[in-house]
Amino acid sequence: MSNLFDLTGRTALITGAGRGIGREIARTLAAAGADIAIAELDPSTASDAAEEIRGMGRQAFSVECNVREAGSVNNAVASVLEHMGKIDILVNNAGIARWTKAEETSDSDWLDVIDINLNGTFWGCRAVAPHMLARGSGSIVNIASMSGSIVNKPQPQSAYNVSKAGVIMLTKSLAAEWAGRGVRVNSVSPGYIATEMTRKAVTTYTDWAAIWHDMTPVGHMGEPADVAHAVWYLASDAAKFAMGTDLIVDGGYTAW
Numbered sequence: 293m294s295n296l297f298d299l300t301g302r303t304a305l306i307t308g309a310g311r312g313i314g315r316e317i318a319r320t321l322a323a324a325g326a327d328i329a330i331a332e333l334d335p336s337t338a339s340d341a342a343e344e345i346r347g348m349g350r351q352a353f354s355v356e357c358n359v360r361e362a363g364s365v366n367n368a369v370a371s372v373l374e375h376m377g378k379i380d381i382l383v384n385n386a387g388i389a390r391w392t393k394a395e396e397t398s399d400s401d402w403l404d405v406i407d408i409n410l411n412g413t414f415w416g417c418r419a420v421a422p423h424m425l426a427r428g429s430g431s432i433v434n435i436a437s438m439s440g441s442i443v444n445k446p447q448p449q450s451a452y453n454v455s456k457a458g459v460i461m462l463t464k465s466l467a468a469e470w471a472g473r474g475v476r477v478n479s480v481s482p483g484y485i486a487t488e489m490t491r492k493a494v495t496t497y498t499d500w501a502a503i504w505h506d507m508t509p510v511g512h513m514g515e516p517a518d519v520a521h522a523v524w525y526l527a528s529d530a531a532k533f534a535m536g537t538d539l540i541v542d543g544g545y546t547a548w
């Protein structure tokens with residue numbers, strides 16, 4: 293039987309892959325054989341990540357991109373197509389969190405989160421769609437969150453929760469539109485994962501970590517690789533019948 297998880301010869305574009313979960317997705321897909329393109333706000337982490345991928349023996353290309361701006365995403369996709377020739381896999385990973393009480397949330401707090409997490413994901417899907425639909429193949433994996441299905445405790449983050457619920461429904465909507473045309477769209481919803489995003493939270497709000505661990509059946513946070521392996525599955529031919537699914541990887545958090 294052929295190895296359905298083998299990504300040799302595929303090109304994967306990952307947003308926000310300079311650090312954290314996105315960087316681990318880049319490593320994992322590269323280890324599975326893919327060449328990697330990184331579209332990232334921070335050009336220095338992006339070029340560092342690309343260097344690391346080249347060190348693994350794969351081709352890598354990095355481009356500065358702000359997923360908040362549709363034009364920036366369109367330019368990044370055009371640049372990747374010019375340098376790498378094709379995009380087989382898109383992972384919309386770039387995202388931010390803001391912890392503000394709803395009644396104290398400013399216009400810019402709200403819009404930053406919705407623009408980057410939800411609109412940025414749509415700009416990415418829309419930008420690769422003509423290419424993938426014309427070729428009749430492609431796999432898009434959107435990084436949502438368990439926060440798209442539940443309300444976290446104790447942090448107030450209504451914009452974040454709404455943005456991720458939007459990503460889950462966007463994923464289903466696009467999957468239904470494109471399923472018959474060879475393009476699969478799915479999401480991965482992580483629980484608490486140890487990255488800079490959560491480190492910032494638990495060092496600022498020192499009582500949160502104990503609550504998060506207590507509310508997670510396995511009793512601790514996950515690692516970026518736990519998310520990356522789920523992305524690998526959905527990106528690969530092993531998931532050829534998975535369309536519009538939201539794969540929750542959360543140490544059991546949403547089971548309780």
Ligand SMILES: NC(=O)c1ccc[n+]([C@@H]2O[C@H](COP(=O)([O-])OP(=O)(O)OC[C@H]3O[C@@H](n4cnc5c(N)ncnc54)[C@H](O)[C@@H]3O)[C@@H](O)[C@H]2O)c1
Nearest residue numbers: 308310311312313333358359386387437484485487488489
């Ligand atoms: N860490 C967690 O517990 C957790 C849980 C659920 C979902 N997620 C989601 O996983 C994704 C990655 O999170 P992380 O924990 O690795 O975060 P992180 O803050 O460690 O890394 C985010 C990366 O995205 C980049 N980025 C931010 N804004 C961008 C923009 N406008 N354009 C392009 N790139 C941008 C950053 O430069 C950074 O490299 C996010 O979508 C996040 O919401 C994380």
